[in-house]
Amino acid sequence: MLRKKATYLSALGLSLSLALTGCMAGGDDDKETAGGAPKSGKKLEEKVVIYSPHGKDILQQFEQKFEAENKNVDVEWLDLGSQEVLDRIRSEKSNPQADVWWGAPSVMFNQAKGEDLLAEFKPSYADALDEEHHDSDWTWTGTSKTPEVIMYNTKELKKEDAPKDWDELLDPKWKDEIIIRYPLASGTMRTIFSAMIYRDYKDSQDPAKGYEWLKQLDANTKEYAANPEIMYNKVAKGEGKLSVWAMPDVVMLKETKNYPFDFIVPESGTPVLTEGIAIVKNAKHPEAAKAFYEFVNSQESNKTLAEEHYRIPTRNDIKDLPAWIAETKIEAMDIDWKVFEEKSNEWMEHWDNNIKNKKKETKE
Structure with missing residues (x-):
């Protein structure tokens, strides 16, 4: 069937309906795949909504890459400053519109945690993060320094x-x-x-x-x-x-x-700064959110972000990083x-x- 054309959302358009229908993800085991999404056997909803300050270059690329591996999931994103993301998630607490918050200093995620805005989620790569690069309750993890x-x-x-x-x-x-x-x-x-x-x-x-x-x-x-x-x-x-x-x-x-x-x-x-990622509490598309969270933090994605977008990984198991990271x-x-x-x-x-x-x- 034809897949709905992915769009990035305007501030007005974001509050339109977020349908919740599902498709099957593959596999049984919970190990990280090459693309990063866990094979949990759970249904992925047809949509995942991302709030992020990372800009259209990164967001469009990872929209396309994730959709290529999860063909029935439509990635929608809103590009905002990180403070604007926090303010928006606060205002939507009673009716969350975002599923994933990707990108902001850890202090902002801690503020959001204190306001009960984030869901707990311990990712498959947890052992590759040093203590300072994740929340003690796993409401957020670090993605880059x-x-x-x-x-x-x-x-x-x-x-x-x-x-x-x-x-x-x-x-x-x-x-x-x-x-x-x-x-x-x-x-x-x-x-x-x-x-x-x-x-x-x-x-x-x-x-x-x-x-x-x-x-x-x-x-x-x-x-x-x-x-x-x-x-x-x-x-x-x-x-x-x-x-x-x-x-x-x-x-x-x-x-x-x-x-x-x-x-x-x-x-x-x-x-x-430790830049982080989190799942919004009571997200409408929780399984797709977990899959996207894992996908953008896989080893493969970390290499892409380092080599093409100049991000310094927080994961301590990423090898052969660019010289500008190693030498600065x-x-x-x-x-x-x-x-x-x-x-x-x-x-x-x-x-x-x-x-x-x-x-x-x-x-x-």
Whole structure:
């Protein structure tokens, strides 16, 4: 029979009916297959709905790959910032529309766990994850590690002239040369901003110095871009020379899309996020959700994500990874992620209400 053409969902269209009819998955054993989906013998529903910040390139590819191996399952996805995903899942708690949440910092998954938004699911690859890369109750597992870096336009700046550490971004010479993804919608940016506050907060228990740092950064920031693509394009065009962002994305844009980008790992250390995946509690398509969860975290998929999409796996059994992963030295900041979970919303609200664009108000 003809398979329904896969679509990615608009925010309005997502709330339309999510039919629950099934087809048989193959096999009896629970071992990981080459594609990653477990052969549990249980029925897979005809649809699985994914919320993810991973972008259309990854989402379209894994939609097609999963559907090729599960021909009666239609993958639908919504591409949102990770904070937007969390907010949407919260708002849909009484009537979940998503089945899988794929991609966000672990602190956000912990927040969701605390609000009873996630289902427990221990995947077949659990033994390949170190303790820091999964929730103790298996409401989420890590998929990749993401160091944060200073990104610069190589046509506008030589490497030796670009900032080498976070505090160098505050130099007045970078005024109106920095373009930043709007932090409140972005798990990456919320983590970077929270890390800048945490550097002093961990000893003083006072965010004041961190707020002052963000105020100085705001003075040098030309624009807060509404989404990553806008930020990429503006930096690529030279409308700003610098940004701060996730290292794997910078490498991907440079290598696959010929953006004039490179990165510097801050010398004093950088937050290294664990990106995760989870099944939404009371998901309408739970068996298809489990199959997709396993599929995108199989050894084969991890190799694809590392080689084609520049993701650093959390699984410790992935061999022959690209040289850029093996050879890049990362000095990870020592961070109490529980503090981030507890304080990030408060810190970001203060930034949004008291710091953002204050230089423009002063000029006016």
